[in-house]
Amino acid sequence: MGLTKRIISPTDLRQWASSIAYNEILNLINSVNNKLISQPIQNNLVYSKAISLVCEVLDKLQQAVSDYPPEEQPQRFGNKSFRRWFTWLQENAISLCSIIFHDHGTTDFSDPPISYTEALEEVAGYLTESVGNSIRIDYGTGHELAS
Structure with missing residues (x-):
């Protein structure tokens, strides 16, 4: 989809x-x-399984950012290393999303029901698109929910 x-x-x-x-x-x-x-912000909170899995994915995204440090060159718009990180995200989005979601065959929240694979691909697409655009080196600043 x-x-x-x-x-x-x-x-x-x-x-x-x-x-x-x-x-x-x-x-x-x-x-x-x-x-x-x-x-207050606390470091010793107990999280639900779902929140722990989301945090795990965010940690992996943060690590990947560290793996693609900014290039040391003048640039007018954004840093070109974002493109390399974005390519990494495109290649890994499905596996990252699968950390959070479990294979239940088909989804029961859509009409008609779609397969787990289709749902996972859709969510991975949203994850990838949410961080911006690698062509324009646009970092996805929240415009998706702007009104």
Whole structure:
């Protein structure tokens, strides 16, 4: 299943901003934010299995960033080593996402159901696209949820 841009025009953006999915994402972000207000940062927290697996993937991404240090040359826009890291991510996105998700055959949350492999490929695509664009050396600054 390939990724398809669905927000192309101002009309599409308005439609997205009034959708149930948009409101659910915004409510989740606000809920987490409200729970964290005035909370101290702690290093000795006990995490759920799901959070531990997400942290494991983030640690692997951070390590890969260390493996591709910035090039020492003048550049007007971004650092060209981002392209090498991005290629690494493209090559490893499915295996990284499979750390978090477990093979259950088909997904029961889509209609019609899709295979685990298709779902994993889609999520890996979102992961890859979320960090930016290697052609423009654009680091993906959160524009995906901007309104």
